Amino acid sequence: MTAALELRGLCKRFGPTSILQGVDLTVLHGECVAVIGPNGAGKSTLFDTVTGRTRPTGGEVLLHGRSIAGLSPQRIRRRGLSRSFQITRLFDTLDARDHLHCALAGTAGGWLQWLRPFDRVARRAAVVSSLLDDLGLGRRARLPAASLSYAEQRLLEIAVAFCGSPTVVLLDEPTAGMSQDESRRCTALIRRWAAGRTLLVVEHDMEVVFGLADRVAVLAQGRVLAFDTPQAVRADAAVQAAYAGA
């Protein structure tokens, strides 16, 4: 099996502070990997560096064997790697429907499609309406995103990351701030949307981690401390020490 996403000795320094100190991680096709680790372990920096938000100071990022390190976010997205944010970032004045259209239009079709209203692009209609059904917004799909509830905004944030057939999706704490019920529903949707895709998830909620992940990578002090099945990681002494020490 080939790697969908491979990190080789990935480093990121901010001035004298070294956040990532040589991260090696290989995520296989169709696999779901959860990244866990104590606060300040570098999880968010890892995501930012992989998705092009910041440039790595060293090391390689390979997407399906091609290097993407140092590319702009939009080019990385067009190569098939997508992400969601820990703090919801939606277009406040756009409604859910427009969000999905924006996301779908980002990777497919040329300039001409942009000269038509979103709703008139017929080939996207089926995808958009099925996603809207998943979100269960009903008539609220026409409200500006800023007036949706927190959980609805979170779900939309994640749905948008899955639009436009990305092959690898990075989710940064998808269920953060959700109630237990909302979190379960969200996990089920992620599992459905992620079918056939490769997933990398930062998550604190262990129920979500064990519900989704095939393997768990433990990040501590800018390095991968352990990378194994959830059960094996739970039993790992080094991991327990890292959490206890943090």
Add this chain to the structure above:
Amino acid sequence: MTPAGRVGDASARPAWSGRPALWVSLSVLPTVAACWALQPWLAGSSLAVSLLTQMAWLAIVLLANNLLLGQCGLLSFGHALQVGAGALGAVLAMRWGASGGSMPLPVVPLVGGLAALLLAVPLGFVATRSAGTAFAMVTLALGELAAGFALMVPEWFGGEAGITADRAYGRWWGLDFASPMQVCALAVVYALASAWCLYALRTTGLGRLFNAVRDQPERAAFLGHDPRRLRWAAYGIAAFFAGIGGALGAVQFEIVATADAVGLARSGSYLLFTYLGGSAHFLGPVLGSVAMVLAGTLLARWSLAWPLYLGLAFLLTVMFAPRGVAGMLAATPRAWRTLGGVRWLARVGGALLGGCASVAMIELAYRLRGDGGPLLLAGQAISPSSFGAWAGAAALLLAGALLFASGFRRPVDGAGP
């Protein structure tokens, strides 16, 4: 079919085939009707025709400015650069046409638009690297650079005196455009067409993406859209329409003083009146253009203190009505419902009364210095040093303030909403 699906189908109606036409005609019908009703008066009044022409082409300029300001969140201090480029292009095109070139006057505005677009492509590339303060500063610098350059090379740009042209150099489709009325018609036709195009743009996917890049540029990038390219596209489109507007201005006045036309003062006033009209509403800039023309001509004739009124109007808009005149108008029905008619009337009436009293006091104070002669009110000269005049104005101000305050009191019997 699921309820969500049905909602989707309903909203998939051709949202833009009917609505822009509706909106534009809604805005235009009163104008046309007013012109029709005032025709006998208009025909004899070259001032009215001139004002209407200016409003028409300024409406295009400000609508284009609002494509940047309202839709893309780009604060441009260099909008006049594109307007001036359009005007310069139009003057040169008219001169070329007059010297035997094949250049029908009705096409000249398009030439101006293309000239502005040509200039905006490289400049936009520089300016749109980032949004926010950097964009504002770069556009400011580009505008000042162009103004300085225009003064340095008077052979090309006409220097302080400007370049003149004669618009009546031929006859096309039975029109020679010698009369201001025909120029007015040309400007109105272009204004309607431009407004329709810009409204249609709002409803397209591109229009939505402009909003997306305004709200969260980084998120747009992570969806595969290049924020810079989108800003660049908006800059180019805005330049094209600004150029059309500027060209129509050049056709009307038959002159362009390039350094003046592209300078910061002009850019600032475009920005100010776009904001005053209301940048959150499509028709706000149209109201802004009406205000700009009235302020620049009628208000300037009526009072020497007009820049003061303009400054106050802008200040009050920023502080109390950030959505501009259009925002206030749009909020009126809701305010009427939630406040109740009496309280709403008290507030508006109080504000108007207080405003009149303030104007009276400003005018009186202005005349105390001996400028402008006596204050004429209903044919009666009022001396600025008389006690009665000041007492009357003060009483009016007090009455206005009391009326305004009464609009905030809760209804005693709870009859209000």
